[in-house]
Amino acid sequence: MxxxxxxxxxxxxxxxxxxxxxxxxxxxxxxxxxxxYVWKLPSVSTPAALVFGGVFHSACTFAFRARLAGRDLPVTPALDLFGDLFGQECRTGEIPVQFREDETVDALIRQGQGMLQTLLADPVCRAxxxxxxxxxxxxxxxxxxxxxxxxxxxxxxxxxxxxxxxxxxxxxxxxxxxxxxxxxxxxxxxxxxxxxxxxxxxxxxxxxxxxxxxxxxxxxxxxxxxxxxxxxxxxxxxxxVTAMVKAEHFLPSEQSWSCSDCQYAEAxxxxxxxxxxxxxxxxxxx
Ligand code: SF4
Structure with missing residues (x-):
């Protein structure tokens, strides 16, 4: 077995x-x-972009699994899945989702579905x-x-x-x-x-x-x-890196692109x- x-x-x-x-x-x-990863501090929020990327990935996995099984790419079901999962994560997820000023759930769903449609129609991906x-x-x-x-x-x-x-x-x-x-x-x-x-x-x-x-x-x-x-x-x-972790050589990277939506900014x-x-x-x- x-x-x-x-x-x-x-x-x-x-x-x-x-x-x-x-x-x-x-x-x-x-x-x-x-x-x-070391102190396992709970996140106070998750950036919407992170949720967006994860849900996009799940919808792609769903679509390409169908292809692997010999079926056509299920475009409409994949777009629906993206909308359902993203809406669910944003409205009922365990950790509050943090949106930028110009972002809304519905606009991000439309954007994600447009992107998914483009990827699933791409000739290289289809071949x-x-x-x-x-x-x-x-x-x-x-x-x-x-x-x-x-x-x-x-x-x-x-x-x-x-x-x-x-x-x-x-x-x-x-x-x-x-x-x-x-x-x-x-x-x-x-x-x-x-x-x-x-x-x-x-x-x-x-x-x-x-x-x-x-x-x-x-x-x-x-x-x-x-x-x-x-x-x-x-x-x-x-x-x-292993030696640095052992010695607890951890430093803030204050010029990091990640500071603006860092989940640990308060700490x-x-x-x-x-x-x-x-x-x-x-x-x-x-
Ligand atoms: S806010 Fe976050 S990303 Fe920026 S230095 Fe602090 S821990 Fe690092």
């Missing part, structure tokens, strides 16, 4: 690294990372030969685990295949088109192709399918590859006075 593959939610219950955690630590703010949707991975990181095993976990949105090999596809929503070269320097393809190298010798590329949140949404496909040297660099980064304001652990201890005791 085959062992059931754990879900991402199950893997997240144990210590782990993910691309998004590593990216928060390295490229957003290490103090925000500590509030979330892809899909071999997996929402494939979960977990690979060991012995050099970055400290005293306890901490694997790298994540989920490939899509895996597609052609005569030259496989491509891992990741859906992104973005305010505007991504600049030239972003895919080549981005940490996510490095993490995902590193994980893939444990499982499969098939030559594998990575592709971002970026859908813009513009009045007339566009889809851009940005392909990239990684080599062994980039994987060595990732391992070195993880080793240093951050008093961090230098209380040192975060004291404030978290009293929060937990309350």
């Amino acid at each position: 085959n062992t059931p593959v754990p879900t991402l939610a199950e893997l997240r219950k144990k210590p782990h690294w993910s691309f998004s955690a590593l990216n928060t630590f390295l490229n957003t703010c290490s103090l925000q990372w500590a509030f979330r 892809d030969r899909i071999v997996a949707v929402g494939e979960v991975f977990q690979v060991p990181l012995p050099h970055a685990s400290g005293t306890e095993p901490k694997p790298l976990i994540g989920e490939y949105d899509l895996v597609v295949q052609d005569a030259e090999g496989c491509t891992i596809v990741d859906w992104k929503t973005a305010a505007r088109r991504w600049p030239e070269g972003k895919a080549d320097s981005d940490l996510q393809p490095t993490c995902y192709l590193y994980a893939r190298s444990f499982a499969d010798d098939t030559p594998t590329r990575f592709r971002f399918d970026v859908v813009t949140k513009t009045a007339k949404p566009t889809v851009t496909h940005l392909e990239t590859v990684r080599n062994e040297d980039r994987f060595l660099r990732l391992e070195a980064l993880l080793q240093v 951050c304001n008093t961090w230098h006075r209380n040192r975060a652990r004291v404030s978290v201890t009293s929060n937990r005791a309350a």
Whole structure:
């Protein structure tokens, strides 16, 4: 009997690294990372953009699973699903959703449905030969685990295949088109192709399918590859980050793009006075 593959939610219950955690630590703010992953401070709100991205992803997964099962892309049901899920998350979710001044639930639903429609009509997406949707991975990181095993976990949105090999596809929503070269320097393809190298010798590329949140949404496909040297660099980064976490070297990144809607802004304001652990201890005791 085959062992059931754990879900991402199950893997997240144990210590782990993910691309998004590593990216928060390295490229957003290490103090925000500590509030979330070490001190587990509850979020006071969630930015609407985060909810939007998660629901967009769920609707894409639903649509492309139908394709994988040999059916046509279910465009109207996917748009309905986006509207239902987003409305539900905004109106009845556990954590209040934080909207910018120019955002409303209905306008965001219309925008998301327009973007979804554009992606599902895209000729490249329609021609892809899909071999997996929402494939979960977990690979060991012995050099970055400290005293306890901490694997790298994540989920490939899509895996597609052609005569030259496989491509891992990741859906992104973005305010505007991504600049030239972003895919080549981005940490996510490095993490995902590193994980893939444990499982499969098939030559594998990575592709971002970026859908813009513009009045007339566009889809851009940005392909990239990684080599062994980039994987060595990732391992070195993880080793240093592990040492920094052990030493509690967490600093506010006050110029971060993330400060304006940071879920931990209040705790951050008093961090230098209380040192975060004291404030978290009293929060937990309350
Ligand atoms: S408010 Fe800015 S500096 Fe403070 S934790 Fe959040 S992202 Fe970091």
